[in-house]
Amino acid sequence: MTLRVYNTLTRKKEEFVPIEAGKVKMYVCGPTVYNYIHIGNGRPVIFFDVVRRFLESQKYEVTYITNFTDVDDKMIRKAEELGVTVPELAETFIAAFLEDIKALGVHEATLNPRVTENMPEIIEFIAALVEKGYAYEARGDVYYRTTKFAEYGKLSHQNLEELQYGIRIEVDDRKENPQDFVLWKAAKPGEIYWDSPWGQGRPGWHIECSAMVRKYLGETIDIHGGGQDLTFPHHECEIAQTEAVTGHPMANYWLHNAFLNIDNEKMSKSLGNGILIRDLVQQLKPEVFRFFMLSAHYRNPLNFSDESLKQAANALERIQNANDNLKHRLATASASGEADAALVARVAAIANQFVEKMNDDFNTPDAITAVFDLVSEANLYLQQERVHTAALQLLLDQLQAFDQTLGILSKQTDELLDEEIEQLIVERTEARKSKNWARADEIRDLLTEKGIFLEDTPQGIRWRRK
Incomplete structure (x- = not known):
């Protein structure tokens, strides 16, 4: 049986045919690094790691890119609260993210590009949109003209009127239409900025991924993935930006995982029911959480x-x-x-x-x-x-x-190695034969302390981890 995947774009399962035989170009949207990741973030991290692992097991050469958004409004506010610079904040939480996903057994990405390292490409991308008439400047900001892109809404399967309240920006008189979204934001006094043809500022959220996907993977990629919440506006806007510039499909297959609920309630800041990954793995083995995440189909809550x-x-x-x-x-x-x-x-x-x-x-x-x-x-x-x-x-x-x-079997390095356990069991057996009960009990206690349980069977002593 060949691989078939559910494509959000077409709303059906399709046979997976890579652009280049034996190779897969895959991009998964990464975090905005202003805080530690929570267990909801863990679902796409673990699922797309498994997608990549399975493709590699089927002999595909996978180029796996996941980005870091290391400058945006949330980061500016958080940096001000903590009294640090935006780059300092980014370094702290990028390191934390990599530490957390390593604890979950997630393989390192082929590359983790950062927004701040790709500013020339982002500015160039926006300039191309302006030149083609898909974007316009308004008092230092640059907006995408959604009415210009006839297929806007094709990923989320809604028309332009239905989408007008989903854009992550307040309606103001600088925009031609309420649905238009920001590509470049003019910097306020004291904010971090970059020079551009439209003045000092920083990029909007959506344009970052369009620029990095094209730079590192090309005009059309095989798989673009992320959480269900990214379907609109983020991925919808990515498509509009990229396909307006290149004239080609941005991705052939769009994959989105469903939400994680906590005790049958949606995880939210208002409910205060978020759990950080780094706190969770102190309470249970990371493999248990990973197994739990894989125990349901990724498209089901x-x-x-x-x-x-x-x-x-x-x-x-x-x-x-x-x-x-x-x-x-x-x-x-x-x-x-x-x-x-x-x-x-x-x-x-x-x-x-x-x-x-x-x-x-x-x-x-x-x-x-x-x-x-x-x-x-x-x-x-x-x-x-x-x-x-x-x-x-x-x-x-x-x-x-x-x-x-x-990736569900134990990888903990602080446990006794299998060879060490075997040696201790042999030593305990010898101690019992020589009636050195104290040493035999000492070894059993040591193994129990390390979560190793012994069982006498007709075939000899078996052991298992707790």
Whole structure:
């Protein structure tokens, strides 16, 4: 089965055909860096990381760009509150963002361009829009003339009149139409600014991504992604700007993830129910949050609650235990030889099932079902008294392959390594044989403290992480 994705632009699933065979150009809108990211921000961060990982597992060469908006009104206000410069504020929260997504197991982007590093390209882009009649200057500001772009509204599937209240700017007499949006904002006294043909100022929000997409990925890209809230106005305005200049589609596929709710309520500042990623990962393993995020289809709303996290933790523990038990038996098994043909066939079928589900618009919950099918196979095999290293390796390799896409198995570096655990178990066994009960108990207590639980079975001692 070939990959099919739901395209917001066409409102249907379409076969994914890259512009260049074997390569994918992908842009996902990044944060405005004036604060720490919250768990709602975590959904697109994790989902599009999985999209990228899956594409790479299918042998695509992915160029993955996510930007930093490091100057805008919010940043100027926040910098004033804190008594720092806008660049200083940006450095603080860019570092925090990278630290937070690393904790979530998110791979580094190919590039993280910043608005302030691309000002010449942004100004050039605005100038091209003015020259083509799609933009006009008004007392130091520059606005996009939405009535000039006939297809404005095609992404959000609304007409111009329906959209007039969604633009992120107050209506004023400088604009020809209320729907027109700002490309360049004249600087107020004391504000950070750049020189331009229209005077000192800074870019509007939407133009930044249009300029950076064209600079780093080209006039048309394969995938443009972000949260559902970016469909309008941000992505709608990006399309209008870019396609007015280039005359080509900005992106062939537009992907948007749905919202994350907290205890069945929309997360909002007014409710004060936001939870920061850096606070959350102090309370539970990041892999649990990541698993929870992938437990629902990305286009469906997802409800965050203590109960849903508990369910995610319990489910993930089953997968983690299977992984650890396979490693343990592999380290102690002595029987070699080929894996049973029937087992090989079942594992191959499960692997195909996983890929089929991911090919169906990145259906992670159904792909996770395939992971549990593999866990069941592993657990059944581990119950045998005599196991073969080839079969254990087959099961372990496939589980690890699934994790290369999902990124849900434990990566914590402060835990005991598997080899260290095995050595301690051997030492404890020897201590018990020599009736050194104190040392045996000491090792058990150490393992328990590190979240390692021992279980005596007919096949020997098994261990699992809490």
